[in-house]
Amino acid sequence: MSTIVANSLFEQLASTFQELESTNEPSSLKEIRKGAFAQFEQQGFPTVKNEDWKYTNIHSLVNKTYLLNEDVDVSDLDFSQADIPGLDAHRIVLINGQYVLAFSSLEDEVGVTVKPIEEAVSEQAFQKHFAQHADKTGSAVVALNTALHTSGLYLAVGKNKIVSKPIQIVHVATGSSDFFAQTRNLYVIEANAEVEIIESFITLENSAKNLQNKVTEIVLDENAKVQHYYLQLASEVGHYINHTEVYQAKYSLYNNYNCNFPGVSFVRNDINVRLDAENVESHLYGINLLADKQLVDNHTIVDHMKPHCESYEWYKNIPQDESTAVFNGKIFVREDAQKTNAFQQNNNMLIGDKSTVNTKPQLEIFADDVKCSHGCTMGQFDEEALFYLRARGIGEESARTLLVHAFAFDVTSRFSNEVVREYVENLVSKGLERK
Secondary structure: OOEEOOOOHHHHHHHHHHHHOOOOOOHHHHHHHHHHHHHHHHHOOOOOOOHHHOOOOOHHHHOOOOEEOOOOOOOOOOOHHHOOOOOOOEEEEEEOOEEOHHHOEOOOOOOEEEEEHHHOOOOHHHHHHOOOOHHHHOOHHHHHHHHHOOEOEEEEEOOOOEOOOOEEEEEEEOOOOOEEEEEEEEEEEOOOOEEEEEEEEEEOOOOOOEEEEEEEEEEEOOOOEEEEEEEEOOOOOEEEEEEEEEEEOOOOEEEEEEEEOOOOOEEEEEEEEEEOOOOOEEEEEEEEEEOOOOEEEEEEEEEEOOOOOEEEEEEEEEEEOOOEEEEEEEEEEOOOOOOOEEEEEEEEEOEOOOOEEEEEEEEEEOOOOOEEEEEEEEEOOOHHHHHHHHHOOOOHHHHHHHHHHHHHHHHHOOOOOHHHHHHHHHHHHHHHHOO
């Protein structure tokens, strides 16, 4: 079904919600949608008056008309932009959030369940976890997604299952008219299971401007392990608001590698990790190479709720030209979370006189027997190092690329997948040499 926004986006969303109420969904899901939309109506879209959005103005994105729920011809589409040389992986393709089985493959991977989110309502894990984690943050854009999502992915990895190779999820944006897509994902990793998920975001040629509101809830049961990559490769017509909520049980491990590159105009990533059991470990890494007038805003929360847990976070921003990078990292250590070990670091290298970084590392500690640290650095190219390299016959462009690679290496060296690490480092080189 295609719906044109008639007067304002807010009014059209309200009209679309009324249409969804007449569907055949279970009453429990309708109640969840109803409560979420009431919350969104009360809050509205966030503005710069909201502390968490003070550097990120979305007024121009939500004050225009879009096509909602656009029908797309999926024949003869080229997804090669998402190819990672040398990567042997299962592939799942979502086109504007819609799971397309014809382009997806999970060759005989017993113990892995993949369904469109709308077909997962009868799954026990869906009933237990859907809208039980991200929605407790009070986010208006999460509430909007909960109320109006019409597409997305349900992924469950069964107990004791170690997935044989990575699962690459390709998020494809395409459409001939400006469109607004809302995707809802739920990943449930059961006890002792292990999986590597690589999510690539691409835009097909000649696509119109688009706004993507994506919410992903990830649940790790006892001793589950997840390696999770975000590779943002969309074009300048793309605008993304992504919320990732991770809930971890005891002895689980979650690693997130968040990478954004030149192209996409606007990205807001909220990545929240809740360590709600003892002996939980999480690592968050970020590489953001920006150009032109891009804005990429990364907000993270690492919430230590129980004792004997460890978190490690390291984000590096490299804005070029007139681009803007925002980092706001919060670590909470609750009163019961004794013996916590938490580290957070944000380093920034500005390239160009008009590039901007807004950074705010934060710690809130309510326990007394902990080891916690956070820090931030801001700088430009080391001119002495640049002179040293040029004095040894290395051209200026190559020397700058080497220095940026050295700056990023601390983070990329932490990547668990060597193929993805080389791919990301190559994208960094291309992003620096694009002109």
